[in-house]
Amino acid sequence: MTAALSELPATRATNISIQSVTKRYHRAGKTIHALAETSLEFEAGKFVSLIGPSGCGKSTLLKIMAGLETPTSGRVVIDGKTLTGPQDGVSVAFQKPTLLPWRSVMDNLLLPIQISGKRIDSGIKDRAQQLLKVMGLEDFSGHYPRELSGGMEQRAAIARSLISRPSLLLMDEPFGALDEFTREDLNDELLSLWAREPKTLVFVTHSISEAVFLSDQIVVMKARPGAVHEVIDVPLARPRHRNIRNSQEFYDLIRTVRLSLEEAKAGHDVEPNRKAS
Amino acid sequence: MSILEKTPQIDRPGAITTTAADELPTRLALTLKSTSFRAGVIAIVLLVGGFILWNVATDKEWVSPLVVAPPDEVGKALQDMFATGAVWKNLGATAYVTLIGFFVATAAALLVSFVFVFSESLQKAIYPFLVIIQTFPKVAIAPLIIASFGYGLLPKVVLAALMAFFPVLVNAMVGLTNINVDQLNLFKSMRANTWQVLFKLRIPNAISYILPALNTALVLSLIGTIVAEFVSARQGLGFAIQSATQTGSVATTYALLIVLGVFGAMIWVVMAILNRVFKNYKQ
Ligand SMILES: Nc1ncnc2c1ncn2[C@@H]1O[C@H](COP(=O)(O)OP(=O)(O)OP(=O)(O)O)[C@@H](O)[C@H]1O
Numbered sequence: 001m002t003a004a005l006s007e008l009p010a011t012r013a014t015n016i017s018i019q020s021v022t023k024r025y026h027r028a029g030k031t032i033h034a035l036a037e038t039s040l041e042f043e044a045g046k047f048v049s050l051i052g053p054s055g056c057g058k059s060t061l062l063k064i065m066a067g068l069e070t071p072t073s074g075r076v077v078i079d080g081k082t083l084t085g086p087q088d089g090v091s092v093a094f095q096k097p098t099l100l101p102w103r104s105v106m107d108n109l110l111l112p113i114q115i116s117g118k119r120i121d122s123g124i125k126d127r128a129q130q131l132l133k134v135m136g137l138e139d140f141s142g143h144y145p146r147e148l149s150g151g152m153e154q155r156a157a158i159a160r161s162l163i164s165r166p167s168l169l170l171m172d173e174p175f176g177a178l179d180e181f182t183r184e185d186l187n188d189e190l191l192s193l194w195a196r197e198p199k200t201l202v203f204v205t206h207s208i209s210e211a212v213f214l215s216d217q218i219v220v221m222k223a224r225p226g227a228v229h230e231v232i233d234v235p236l237a238r239p240r241h242r243n244i245r246n247s248q249e250f251y252d253l254i255r256t257v258r259l260s261l262e263e264a265k266a267g268h269d270v271e272p273n274r275k276a277s
Numbered sequence: 278m279s280i281l282e283k284t285p286q287i288d289r290p291g292a293i294t295t296t297a298a299d300e301l302p303t304r305l306a307l308t309l310k311s312t313s314f315r316a317g318v319i320a321i322v323l324l325v326g327g328f329i330l331w332n333v334a335t336d337k338e339w340v341s342p343l344v345v346a347p348p349d350e351v352g353k354a355l356q357d358m359f360a361t362g363a364v365w366k367n368l369g370a371t372a373y374v375t376l377i378g379f380f381v382a383t384a385a386a387l388l389v390s391f392v393f394v395f396s397e398s399l400q401k402a403i404y405p406f407l408v409i410i411q412t413f414p415k416v417a418i419a420p421l422i423i424a425s426f427g428y429g430l431l432p433k434v435v436l437a438a439l440m441a442f443f444p445v446l447v448n449a450m451v452g453l454t455n456i457n458v459d460q461l462n463l464f465k466s467m468r469a470n471t472w473q474v475l476f477k478l479r480i481p482n483a484i485s486y487i488l489p490a491l492n493t494a495l496v497l498s499l500i501g502t503i504v505a506e507f508v509s510a511r512q513g514l515g516f517a518i519q520s521a522t523q524t525g526s527v528a529t530t531y532a533l534l535i536v537l538g539v540f541g542a543m544i545w546v547v548m549a550i551l552n553r554v555f556k557n558y559k560q
């Protein structure tokens with residue numbers, strides 16, 4: 001495992017399959033049913049968003065896929081292997097930036113490389129610099145997290161999640177703390193990075209337009225207990241340019257997702273005939 | 278304002294559009310308003326006021342000279358101490374024991390805290406005993422410690438270290454175990470092993486907890502040393518204070534207290550510097 005990252009073959013994307021997974025938390029004598037039986041297939045190389053009301057189990061599902069939580073029942077299969085814990089090639093961007101305050105931005109970016117025991121060579125440093133540039137942080141590599149704004153911290157955390165070229169990237173509301181403009185810029189950057197380095201991407205968001213703009217598929221979830229309500233395909237052509245946000249197709253998809261979310265929140269099907277399609 | 282107007286203008290090439298003359302009063306106003314400036318003024322007023330009160334109180338004999346020595350006598354006692362070099366001998370002895378006690382306590386506390394991190398059952402078994410030992414009034418058991426460890430350096434170091442041990446242990450334990458869940462998940466998701474979690478997460482996390490404890494520990498170690506010197510010693514500030522009190526030379530006692538105060542202030546400065554060096558470790 002001493003091969004430098006730059007010498008590694010190009011990343012492949014990962015297939016991930018969630019098979020009858022449930023999750024219950026036991027806290028203070030109470031049982032919280034975070035996820036009812038959930039089955040989902042994430043095809044290799046797809047960009048899939050999870051969207052749903054707060055508390056519907058999006059973060060829980062993501063942590064289960066990351067191997068950070070074990071499902072109460074069911075299993076997660078990644079490239080044919082049942083998941084037992086965190087895997088190589090899987091990278092997580094958490095809901096909070098989670099930078100280490102005692103490390104400079106650059107050293108935070110290099111942390112995954114250090115942990116994996118790989119050598120930090122000029123190739124890695126170049127990649128880190130390049131990622132910082134994409135995230136608009138090229139002038140801040142020597143700064144410490146406390147010197148950054150919340151949005152800058154979040155961008156640094158995203159750069160860190162990309163440094164080791166994961167084949168599966170799990171992102172939990174990575175742009176939730178950003179303003180609309182920065183968010184749209186970073187959506188573009190994320191898409192171009194994803195196109196350059198193929199990977200399966202699971203993306204939690206509260207923004208319908210962000211989900212539609214980015215995804216191949218949108219998983220709409222419902223709460224109490226968390227479950228999949230509907231999976232919506234997003235047939236917009238790629239590469240996607242930001243002006244597709246003004247297209248009729250885009251509006252229609254937004255409307256579809258919004259309706260589905262309303263159904264999910266109401267806990268029943270508002271238009272039962274539509275769901276079958 | 279006349280003084281202000283006469284102040285020579287500071288020539289700063291490249292200063293922004295405002296001229297030095299415009300800038301100076303505002304900067305002065307800002308300085309006058311700043312918290313640290315005001316704190317400094319208050320501190321000086323307290324110091325000078327205290328000194329004057331001390332002078333007047335002893336001069337007019339509001340207090341007995343057996344309790345409060347007049348400033349000039351204290352000054353003379355200080356002068357004598359430095360002239361004979363006695364102060365260096367005593368200060369040196371006290372500083373030596375304080376520092377050894379402090380380092381022994383810190384090393385032991387850090388070691389124990391690491392063991393506790395790796396074995397929760399050991400922690401649960403041993404910690405209650407440490408709490409009980411901690412509640413012993415160590416000042417009261419000083420004679421016992423001296424009796425059990427003889428009359429050399431050892432008993433003094435033991436007492437100093439006993440005083441300093443506990444705060445470091447508690448804060449190190451909290452710092453090593455009170456880890457942000459997300460940060461721990463981050464390390465888990467990167468498949469970090471136990472050692473990587475220890476060196477790259479737990480220890481850096483603990484630094485901001487340990488630093489303030491070191492400050493407390495150093496002061497407690499000093500107290501432990503002084504107490505030990507009260508009980509049994511032939512040198513050291515504690516010994517000197519003890520003998521000065523016994524011979525009734527109040528002025529010498531006061532002079533020694535001043536020396537002790539300066540030593541304490543030096544400890545504080547060293548810790549402030551350490552805090553600055555490690556400022557990035559605050560979570
Ligand atoms: N560690 C835990 N212990 C107990 N309950 C938990 C834990 N983590 C999550 N839950 C519960 O599981 C449910 C789902 O939580 P989860 O964090 O997955 O929601 P979410 O969809 O990510 O919400 P949000 O959009 O607000 O981030 C919630 O009811 C929550 O209270």
Ligand SMILES: [Mg+2]
Pocket residue numbers: 058059060095172
């Ligand atoms: Mg969440």
